[in-house]
Amino acid sequence: MIQLTEASAVIHIVESIASISVCISCIELLSYPQQLNDNGVMSWRVFQLRHRWFVRGLLANVLDRIFSYPAFLAIIVIRLAAASLLLVVAPNDTQRAVLVGIVAVMSLCLPLRSPYGMDGADQMTVTTFGGLALVHLCSGPTVDKAGLWFLTLQVCLSYLTAGVVKATSPVWRDGSGLTGVFSTRAYGNAWLALRLTEHPALGRLLSWSVIVAECLFSLVLVLPMPFALAFLIWGVMFHFLGAVIMGLNTFFWSFVALYPAIIYCVTQYG
Amino acid sequence: MPDVVHALCEVMVVAALTVWLLFTLIGQFRIDKIQRMRRLDLLHLIPQYNFFAPTPGTKDFHLLYRDQLDNETFTDWAEVVDIGPRRWWHAIWNPKRRIKKATFDLTTTLAKELQQYGPILVKISIPYLLTLSFVSQLSHYKSAIATQFLLMVSDGSVSLKEPVMLFLSDLHNL
Numbered sequence: 001m002i003q004l005t006e007a008s009a010v011i012h013i014v015e016s017i018a019s020i021s022v023c024i025s026c027i028e029l030l031s032y033p034q035q036l037n038d039n040g041v042m043s044w045r046v047f048q049l050r051h052r053w054f055v056r057g058l059l060a061n062v063l064d065r066i067f068s069y070p071a072f073l074a075i076i077v078i079r080l081a082a083a084s085l086l087l088v089v090a091p092n093d094t095q096r097a098v099l100v101g102i103v104a105v106m107s108l109c110l111p112l113r114s115p116y117g118m119d120g121a122d123q124m125t126v127t128t129f130g131g132l133a134l135v136h137l138c139s140g141p142t143v144d145k146a147g148l149w150f151l152t153l154q155v156c157l158s159y160l161t162a163g164v165v166k167a168t169s170p171v172w173r174d175g176s177g178l179t180g181v182f183s184t185r186a187y188g189n190a191w192l193a194l195r196l197t198e199h200p201a202l203g204r205l206l207s208w209s210v211i212v213a214e215c216l217f218s219l220v221l222v223l224p225m226p227f228a229l230a231f232l233i234w235g236v237m238f239h240f241l242g243a244v245i246m247g248l249n250t251f252f253w254s255f256v257a258l259y260p261a262i263i264y265c266v267t268q269y270g
Numbered sequence: 271m272p273d274v275v276h277a278l279c280e281v282m283v284v285a286a287l288t289v290w291l292l293f294t295l296i297g298q299f300r301i302d303k304i305q306r307m308r309r310l311d312l313l314h315l316i317p318q319y320n321f322f323a324p325t326p327g328t329k330d331f332h333l334l335y336r337d338q339l340d341n342e343t344f345t346d347w348a349e350v351v352d353i354g355p356r357r358w359w360h361a362i363w364n365p366k367r368r369i370k371k372a373t374f375d376l377t378t379t380l381a382k383e384l385q386q387y388g389p390i391l392v393k394i395s396i397p398y399l400l401t402l403s404f405v406s407q408l409s410h411y412k413s414a415i416a417t418q419f420l421l422m423v424s425d426g427s428v429s430l431k432e433p434v435m436l437f438l439s440d441l442h443n444l
Contacts, residue, residue: 032365035369045403126313137283161319165324180426184329
């Protein structure tokens with residue numbers, strides 16, 4: 001059984017699992033590249049009009065060379081190659097630092113080029129690889145631990161924010177919000193939406209279970225391990241169902257990738 | 271790396287991670303001033319963790335377009351992105367996920383900016399220009415002289431209500 005006691009080994013596991021999300025994301029983009037072209041819904045030609053620095057001057061020239069279509073596909077290919085190497089090959093520490101840095105920088109290019117089409121998985125990928133790229137600048141026991149705590153607290157903050165904001169919303173408290181999301185074409189499931197519409201009490205129960213679990217997830221940091229594990233199992237199931245019901249496939253890998261960091265922090269200091 | 275330099279580097283990295291975490295925490299507060307500052311975060315370094323809350327997207331937005339032909343008649347409306355039903359393999363492989371989200375972002379932002387700036391000023395907004403650029407490159411009739419797009423909203427799969435029109439663009443020459 002893998003012992004999550006050495007910080008650098010845990011960081012390697014986090015990087016490998018998070019790389020799965022990056023690989024899927026890149027291959028999906030490359031399989032449907034027309035969304036990135038100059039007339040697509042993620043067109044750089046239009047999005048560069050957001051800021052005068054993106055239209056005129058040195059920065060505009062540089063960004064134009066990188067972000068124009070099809071040149072930007074090279075950025076995605078490089079990001080895919082770096083993430084694949086992190087996942088498949090066992091690089092040494094220096095190589096790993098370079099690869100993590102490449103994924104981090106390339107991940108920042110996506111929202112800079114087009115803020116449309118980004119989701120929570122992309123946000124967590126930027127946080128994960130950005131944080132770990134900093135850690136690799138001067139990796140050592142102290143910095144590695146700090147990096148794992150950074151990731152752990154980011155996950156806890158994400159669930160806490162999501163839970164608290166849902167608890168303040170009347171449509172989440174009465175279950176109609178969840179039923180509504182499941183009835184949309186973008187994130188929904190027609191079969192489940194119909195069941196929840198027929199049984200509103202079930203929708204309310206599901207909605208409250210999400211609110212309570214998200215709000216209490218941070219207890220994972222203070223509960224002893226067998227109890228803390230219950231929250232992690234809930235988290236895995238939650239993201240698995242999000243992938244199956246809502247099609248949020250990369251959410252699963254982006255969030256579950258950080259669970260080894262949580263296990264490390266809980267076992268070392270919990 | 272000499273010990274002093276390494277120690278200094280460690281302090282700087284730990285400080286950077288702490289500041290990042292602190293900014294992320296502050297960024298979660300739904301205060302207008304804080305949310306306005308998000309516009310400066312072009313790299314999306316500060317995540318927004320209120321997924322699907324407080325008001326989740328419970329409506330479907332539909333983008334349609336039609337052409338004006340050279341004999342002054344119009345073609346039928348056609349939906350631009352037909353995202354299709356949920357499939358089991360979307361849990362693993364969902365290549366149209368991003369275009370679905372981008373189209374969702376595009377239509378919701380267009381609806382918001384329409385409300386904020388009105389039907390005239392919205393025409394110079396990013397979502398309007400993006401939609402026009404997107405619609406212009408779609409397949410058009412050979413005899414088409416102009417195109418027009420329409421934004422509609424519906425209540426989702428369990429509702430029997432008809433979709434409602436949100437916005438009808440001008441005719442734009444092709």
